[in-house]
Amino acid sequence: QRAKAFRPLPLVGHFTWFAAVSRQKSLEWLKRASDYHQGKSWKLELPLIGQAWVLEDPACVKHVLSTRHDAFAKGELATSRLADLFENSIILTNGNTWKVQRSAGHAAFANPINLKYFVDRILPKHLDKLFGELDSAAETGGHKGKVVDLQEVAYDYAMSVFGELAYDSNFGKISSSFAGPFDRAAIQTHERFFNPLYRITEFILPSGARLRKDIRDVKMFGDELVREGRDRLRREEEGLDSEDEDEKDKQGKGILLEELVKERGRDDQVRFLADSCLNFLTAGRDTTAQALSWTIYLLLLNPKTKENVFNEVMASVQPREAVESTSLADLISSTSPTAYCPYANAVISEALRLHPPVPLEIHENVTDEAIALPDGTAVYPGEKVVWGPWVMSRSTRIWGEDAEEYRPERWLAPAYWDPEAKGQPLPKDHAARKTAFEFPVFHAGPRSCLGKQLARIELVFALRELMLRFDFSPAWQGSVIYRTNAGSACTKDAEDDEYTGTLREIGDGLTGPIKDGLPVRVRRRQKTQ
Ligand code: HEM
Numbered sequence: 248q249r250a251k252a253f254r255p256l257p258l259v260g261h262f263t264w265f266a267a268v269s270r271q272k273s274l275e276w277l278k279r280a281s282d283y284h285q286g287k288s289w290k291l292e293l294p295l296i297g298q299a300w301v302l303e304d305p306a307c308v309k310h311v312l313s314t315r316h317d318a319f320a321k322g323e324l325a326t327s328r329l330a331d332l333f334e335n336s337i338i339l340t341n342g343n344t345w346k347v348q349r350s351a352g353h354a355a356f357a358n359p360i361n362l363k364y365f366v367d368r369i370l371p372k373h374l375d376k377l378f379g380e381l382d383s384a385a386e387t388g389g390h391k392g393k394v395v396d397l398q399e400v401a402y403d404y405a406m407s408v409f410g411e412l413a414y415d416s417n418f419g420k421i422s423s424s425f426a427g428p429f430d431r432a433a434i435q436t437h438e439r440f441f442n443p444l445y446r447i448t449e450f451i452l453p454s455g456a457r458l459r460k461d462i463r464d465v466k467m468f469g470d471e472l473v474r475e476g477r478d479r480l481r482r483e484e485e486g487l488d489s490e491d492e493d494e495k496d497k498q499g500k501g502i503l504l505e506e507l508v509k510e511r512g513r514d515d516q517v518r519f520l521a522d523s524c525l526n527f528l529t530a531g532r533d534t535t536a537q538a539l540s541w542t543i544y545l546l547l548l549n550p551k552t553k554e555n556v557f558n559e560v561m562a563s564v565q566p567r568e569a570v571e572s573t574s575l576a577d578l579i580s581s582t583s584p585t586a587y588c589p590y591a592n593a594v595i596s597e598a599l600r601l602h603p604p605v606p607l608e609i610h611e612n613v614t615d616e617a618i619a620l621p622d623g624t625a626v627y628p629g630e631k632v633v634w635g636p637w638v639m640s641r642s643t644r645i646w647g648e649d650a651e652e653y654r655p656e657r658w659l660a661p662a663y664w665d666p667e668a669k670g671q672p673l674p675k676d677h678a679a680r681k682t683a684f685e686f687p688v689f690h691a692g693p694r695s696c697l698g699k700q701l702a703r704i705e706l707v708f709a710l711r712e713l714m715l716r717f718d719f720s721p722a723w724q725g726s727v728i729y730r731t732n733a734g735s736a737c738t739k740d741a742e743d744d745e746y747t748g749t750l751r752e753i754g755d756g757l758t759g760p761i762k763d764g765l766p767v768r769v770r771r772r773q774k775t776q
Pocket residue numbers: 337338349352356527530531532534535538603604605608687688689690693694695696697698699701702
């Protein structure tokens with residue numbers, strides 16, 4: 248009976264199990280199928296779309312992403328579907344075009360001077376805007392607090408941060424002319440993966456015309472920002488605009504656009520620069536906003552953990568009045584935020600583990616030879632491999648018996664709890680020792696995520712500052728499952744009937760949003776809390 252659910256059916260293969268259901272259900276099925284195959288690579292069959300080896304073994308993932316990264320790339324299936332939205336972008340390109348973007352992105356986002364500037368100057372400014380929005384929600388909601396979609400708020404916040412990082416532009420209200428078309432286009436682009444006839448259906452159906460318009464709008468938005476940005480750079484170079492005080496403090500590398508212009512020359516095509524910047528913008532915006540949303544979602548279900556984070560962040564800013572006046576960069580001695588607010592960091596790692604913003608990935612053998620994976624699987628030319636951080640994070644083979652449990656403590660060194668353990672090396676199976684191939688949330692190998700450090704910093708600070716100022720409670724209808732201190736579950740009815748659903752599921756899209764958002768009530772914390 249069990250085997251039946253994982254065997255390909257005649258004509259439809261695994262389609263009915265995997266592709267004709269909700270995204271949550273398809274990931275859950277993939278996880279059960281991986282368990283059924285005991286973590287060995289197995290073949291997913293989707294007639295008319297293709298076949299793919301599903302990998303769970305970290306050694307196989309390492310082979311694809313690192314050892315034989317030269318042999319595996321996005322491939323035809325992914326490129327044909329993604330190219331309209333992500334043409335020229337770093338995630339799709341190879342060779343020199345990729346190198347140029349990687350090097351510009353590295354200079355702009357991953358160098359220590361820019362990271363410090365980011366923490367000291369950029370973050371506080373945008374966090375202030377975020378607090379402004381939540382403050383007014385708290386004010387208008389009475390003692391219970393007004394309901395806001397925290398995921399939407401997180402998207403706005405991440406968008407304004409990356410607008411400044413990528414283009415040095417203050418998006419303000421114009422961000423809605425990008426966000427709407429981009430979000431719709433991303434969902435429809437994702438649907439293409441499950442629709443072998445997408446070219447025909449998009450030609451016939453109104454949704455196709457809508458997609459083309461959305462993509463045009465997204466591109467126009469990018470072109471406009473690049474033109475403005477280039478003009479600004481030109482004026483600065485010619486001494487027509489004086490640098491502002493912030494710029495003088497920076498003395499690091501430039502923003503992304505500036506770095507790209509340096510690599511490619513100022514007169515490079517607007518389209519290439521715009522596509523490249525747009526990809527960085529979306530890579531940074533969606534992933535970090537979703538990571539923050541899932542982190543808070545999990546805290547809402549686990550009040551004891553929420554209290555622990557709150558206690559830690561309070562202790563990190565004593566006395567309380569110091570919050571506003573302290574330089575954020577001074578609070579971290581290095582650009583690694585893990586030494587600072589370790590519990591908050593563990594909470595973020597655990598949310599990334601259980602709800603990775605990129606839940607499933609695909610590559611293809613682009614050589615003309617068969618590649619043998621460490622478990623003996625032969626991947627023939629043109630064959631695909633997929634692996635799912637969402638599935639791997641739930642594997643008992645990688646994470647042990649409590650793999651599916653929310654337990655941020657797994658990330659903390661024993662010394663955190665036990666002073667006697669100070670100076671002891673971390674146990675071999677400790678979560679913090681997992682390799683990037685066991686925990687491929689940020690990808691791994693030469694194409695690993697360029698923004699992982701930046702994202703960490705942004706997430707830790709946003710979480711810390713939010714916890715200090717606001718308290719959130721779930722505001723979606725139905726029974727919300729809370730965990731008691733002892734770890735057993737109890738339920739409490741949420742009062743709002745505007746929203747439906749109990750536990751939140753993953754929504755559609757190229758990344759992993761919370762389906763239908765994260766409705767919460769927001770209350771401002773009292774000074775004494
Ligand atoms: C929690 C936050 C983030 C997560 C989970 C994440 C995850 C990932 C993943 C899985 C990939 C591989 C995608 C693929 O090739 O299919 C990737 C690539 C990338 N990410 Fe991130 N990312 C995050 C934040 C950021 C931020 C803030 C930036 C902005 C600077 C960024 C920039 C990039 C870039 C440029 C690549 C392409 C790297 C290449 O192909 O060489 N990411 N990221």
